[in-house]
Every structure is written in structure tokens, then in C-alpha cells.
Amino acid sequence: MLAVNLVRYKRKNMLRNFILAALACGSLMSMSAQSTELNELNPGDKAPSADLKMTNIDGQDWSLVDLAGENGVLVMFSCNTCPFVVGREGKSEGWEGRYNDVATLARENGIGSVLVNSNEAKRKGDDSLEEMKLHALEAGYIMPYVVDVNHKLADAFGARTTPHVYLFDKDFRLVYKGAIDDNVNAASEVEETYLKDAIQRMAEGKKVKPAVTKAIGCSIKRVG
Numbered sequence: 571m572l573a574v575n576l577v578r579y580k581r582k583n584m585l586r587n588f589i590l591a592a593l594a595c596g597s598l599m600s601m602s603a604q605s606t607e608l609n610e611l612n613p614g615d616k617a618p619s620a621d622l623k624m625t626n627i628d629g630q631d632w633s634l635v636d637l638a639g640e641n642g643v644l645v646m647f648s649c650n651t652c653p654f655v656v657g658r659e660g661k662s663e664g665w666e667g668r669y670n671d672v673a674t675l676a677r678e679n680g681i682g683s684v685l686v687n688s689n690e691a692k693r694k695g696d697d698s699l700e701e702m703k704l705h706a707l708e709a710g711y712i713m714p715y716v717v718d719v720n721h722k723l724a725d726a727f728g729a730r731t732t733p734h735v736y737l738f739d740k741d742f743r744l745v746y747k748g749a750i751d752d753n754v755n756a757a758s759e760v761e762e763t764y765l766k767d768a769i770q771r772m773a774e775g776k777k778v779k780p781a782v783t784k785a786i787g788c789s790i791k792r793v794g
Contacts, residue, residue, distance in 0.1 A: 608728040613781040617643075617742040618726040624686070624716035627703045632714055634684070634742070641680035641773060642739045644672070644765075646750075647724060647790060648685045648715075649732040650705040651696045654754055654787035662755040665733050666709055672750065672765050673713045679773035681737075685715040688724035689732070691791035693717075721792050731787035737768050737778075745772050748783030 611618070623631040634643050646669065648655055657664030673683040685706075689697040699717055706715045718724055727736060737746040746768035751760045768778045 608725065608730065610728045611736065611744050611747060613744050613746070613778075615744045617645075617736075617738050617744065619723050620742055622723055622726075624718055624723065625699065626714045626716050627699065627706050628714075632684070632716060634738075637682040637684050637714060638738075638740075638742070639677070639680045639682040640740060642682070642737065642745075643742070644676045644681055644683040644769070645723075645727070645736040645738070646672075646683070646685050647688055647718075647727075647729045647732055647734045649687050649689045649692075649697055649788070649791075650701055651692075652732040652788035655732050663757060665750050665754055668750055668757060670710065670712050672769070675766055675769050679769055681769060681773075683713045685711060685713055686718050686723055686729075687715065688718040688721040688729065689791040690719070690721050690793045697791070721790060724790050724792075729790060731785045732790060733787055734785040734790075735765055737765065737772065739772055745778045746781055748780075748785050754786070 617634060620634040623633050625631050634645065637643055648666070648669075650656070653662065653664060655664050655666045657666070669685065676683045687697055687702055692698075695701075702715055702717070723729075727734075729736070733750060735746075735748065735750060736744060739745050746765065748764060750765045751757075752762040752764070753760045764780065764783050768781075771778045
């Protein structure tokens with residue numbers, strides 16, 4: 571009984587931290603009116619706008635076709651300030667510190683990866699290209715970090731949150747979408763490594779299970 575109560579307490583505390591982080595970054599996407607206006611990509615769907623050119627922090631323009639490896643491409647929608655990405659001091663690590671690990675695993679399995687910033691409503695502020703350059707340097711990103719002008723790619727994908735991840739196979743078919751893992755607060759407390767498992771299973775030619783998990787984070791800041 572003590573063990574059960576401890577698990578319940580940890581889950582309740584994690585949910586509380588999720589909500590506090592969401593309030594800090596503006597909104598929890600599942601509560602956003604935008605969520606009903608977006609198309610959804612389902613497992614098996616072809617990656618839309620795969621040839622859309624987006625500017626990387628080094629000034630080069632890349633598309634998903636350009637960045638894909640021989641076995642596929644991993645797309646992670648992100649930003650510079652969301653607590654679910656960068657964390658909250660004393661409260662949560664955020665998921666950003668795990669980006670390089672999943673990108674490294676992807677590369678080892680012939681999968682390209684890219685971070686996409688679609689926060690057009692904050693493009694003149696925290697999510698400008700210059701701020702993206704500074705943030706990428708500070709975070710030590712090992713993958714391209716590109717600007718999705720007018721959130722075209724995010725809209726095509728139906729991406730809702732930062733972060734929101736999409737894994738495509740060599741034919742640009744979606745095999746997994748959702749969260750990186752089940753614990754934004756601490757990597758040491760993760761029990762379900764959804765994205766890493768999806769990468770491994772796809773590389774081994776196995777069916778990805780689960781193929782969809784709930785993406786939790788700040789809403790992508792759209793305009794219009």
C-alpha cells in the first residue's frame with residue numbers, strides 16, 4: 571500500500587508541475603482553441619511539406635528531404651523559452667537536455683534529425699533567429715535548428731506543442747508522434763522512453779508501439 575501511495579503521489583506531483591509550467595509559458599496546448607483547428611498526422615501518413623526550405627541558425631536553408639538519413643528523419647518542434655523545453659529552476663529539468671541523446675541515437679541508426687522553431691508570434695522577441703543562435707550555442711545542440719516561417723511546417727503536421735516530436739521512416743511515413751518520454755521533470759525518473767524505443771524498433775524493422783503518445787508542453791505561438 572505504501573508503494574502504491576508513493577507512485578500516486580509522484581504522479582500527482584508531476585501533473586502539478588506540468589500545470590505550473592504551462593501557466594508559466596502561457597498555456598497548456600490541450601486547453602488551447604488552436605487544437606481543434608489543426609489537421610492531424612496519423613501513423614502511416616506521408617510527411618507533408620517535406621521539401622519546404624527553412625533557414626538554419628548558420629544561414630543555410632534545409633528541407634526535411636535534405637536532412638533525412640538513409641533510414642528516416644526525426645522532427646522535433648521546439649523553442650527558446652518554454653519551461654517544458656528549457657525547464658524551471660528547482661522545479662523541472664525540461665526535455666531539452668535529452669535532445670542530443672535522441673539525436674545521437676537517431677544518427678547511429680541512419681536517421682537525420684532537426685529542431686524546428688515555429689513560434690512566429692514571438693519571432694521579433696524570444697524566438698528570433700538571433701536568439702535561436704544564442705540558445706543553440708548555450709544548449710550545445712548537435713542538430714540543425716531551423717526557422718519555420720509562418721509556422722507552415724507546424725500547420726502541415728498539426729504540431730501543437732513545444733516540444734512535439736515526429737519520427738518518419740525512409741519513405742517519409744510517420745511511425746511515431748508525441749512526447750520524448752514520460753517525465754519532463756527528471757531524466758533519472760523516466761520510466762517510458764517512448765522516442766528512443768520508437769527509433770530502436772524502427773531501425774530493427776519492428777512495429778513501433780506505442781505509435782502515438784500525448785504531447786505535453788506550451789502551445790506553438792501562431793499568428794493570424
